[in-house]
Amino acid sequence: MLEAHERAGLAGQFIEALLQVPVLCCRAGAGELEAGIKRFLPDFMTNSFPFFLSREMMESLEPSVIYHMTDFAGLNFQMFLYGEGEGEPAPSASLYALVAGPYLAVKPDEPFCERVLQENGQSLSLMVPFRQFCLGLPIVSTSVMIGAMRTAVKAVTGEDGDILYRHYEPREKAGQPPLYQGGGEEAVMELLEERYRYEKLMLQEVRQGNTDRALDYFRQFSRASRSIVRTEDPIRTSKNLGFSLNTMLRKSAELAGIHPVYLDIISSNFALLIENAYRMEEVEDIKFHMIGAYCRFVRTERLDQYSPLVRRAVTYIRLHLAEPLTLRQIAEGIRVSPSYLSRTFNREMGESVSNYIAGARVEKAAELLKFTGLPVQNIAAYVGFANLNYFSRCFRLHKGMTPTQYRNRKS
Template structure:
């Protein structure tokens, strides 16, 4: 069984070569020569390895900087079925690109994570991994296998292997490796950080393409991204949460293949803001009034801006999709004519006011008799009955998810008399307000 050290964000693994995806630039300097006559850089590396393995339970390898030895070290941590079914993720060109005094984070095709840095005048490497940054459930394992075009007969052994891996948040792992780099090399400045992850499985090795080929590959990525974006927004407009989340996962992978900045948190925030805007506009097509959507949108915008965690930002994206879908499912009005949409929206916005047929008809500028007839025809109940039901539904929501008193809730939803509110509530919900609160998922 694995041990969770901290939550972190999974970088998605996909089948192709690797591209550098983000960099924190720093001023590189030569490390000060090791003045100790009894402790070489390699001896310090061996001590640091023991520390990381003991504290984080992540395996650490020390090897010479050549592709053959690096491959042998890392494959020693993988079961045979993975070595036989997946290509090795570090290439000769990657090894040649490694620089001293830089910390590298590499995510492979299986979403396994590795950190490494060079020491001993670029002749040796310290490599930590494999580890995961989040729990690997069967859904995660199934998605990884599908992304790599592998048969699901590998699902059970792959899931068992993932359960044996340590789970460590990237922030913990990177801090431990930064400390090790400084201890081993004597480097005293800020350590630059670079991250490599697989390109999308359908993309070619862009570095070997002609300028025209690069443009075609980029266009292919964009086409995939906007294809899944369109499907995602269609499902949100219908309130289909499960399908929307499924298309979002694919859209998210395609977005990571295209968007690259030097600040991964800022990138995630920008994507979150864009997704929030798209979801709001999609929900609006279902007839949801912008006033209601603005409340949802503003709350998520504030959460996004105040977050500095990649894992938290990724969770916000899924939460946004779920919230918008549930809101559409509950409040969609696109099945009604424009006049009835206006009437229902007016009722919802002015729920605490003294609502009458006359006041509503004046508010949306239509005759009372026409509105009454059209409302009965489309909604299949009178306006007065609809108002009462809407007030009771809102009261039930507040009883479940707020600490407001029953009396304040009654006034908040437009009931001036507490006894009348209680009678109406019991008629619709078969329980008194107090009984309903006691039986709800979240009590007072």
């Protein structure tokens, strides 16, 4: 099992790859955090703006809570503390921190930069370098960042319940303790909690392959998200949410027993579709198609109700469908005796290995007939039927019609 530091490193790589936000993992001490965060800031920033984390503030932080901190320069950081072991309460001396940032929630135009400099009593001669630095930072909405950090907290700490979120901003005058923002933040938190509740319900339905209910929860999830997300680049935000949704759907399908080989293909294809989309409507349509596709795949390919032996056998068959397959070959491939495999497969699947192979080949052929223009004889060979007549007999047995009739009906 991976250590907490290793899990934190992987979570940090996930955030950096998904959102281009730098991530720091270090001991949760004020000195260590200040030194680490300042590595991401130019010298003129560290010399002109006070550091926003004090020792007193660090001592007040709790493990497994997401802290969103906006510093004196308007830069955003999100952080959580974790112990050395999964789920273990740890004394403050052994706590570590994962910090994501700096990033901005809005585009840094001239009025933004001028306001930050004036509020901190800095000369406007810093306008050019300050704005150039800000323009190089990633722009990420609060809700997207919280979603990524929430995933990271669960991956690192093993927390399974709701993850608390708190937002701190510095006082206007340097030297005063940070101020916890209440009031409007409570309303945002209610929306976030509603959003995460619908997210959880949606993923539960995806794991069961229930398309209609999953889409219904996704619509409610989207409405809650629109109430929170406010950015100047809505298409980029929608794409980032699409990438996060793709990752969550993949995880739900994996929990349903879908082999990672298939999930790699599905998730990679949808990631390309999302990134290459040019219009907001196109990105939103892809999200709905993505949920439907994962649900359909779970319904047709899920294996979580079977024993590990049968799951290995089915996966082997699916990966070698185009090759000549025999009971002995499959048994050798998964390192089990043919007789034991045959008995177990028949008991759990309700059919013999040979019948399952024929059915799987017919289903794959039906998919190719529906979505490609390949000749019937090519499809037969592609799915492992060496004899065209035998392919036609098997297809008629499973589908009640010939391959040509099936293609014409579907078209």
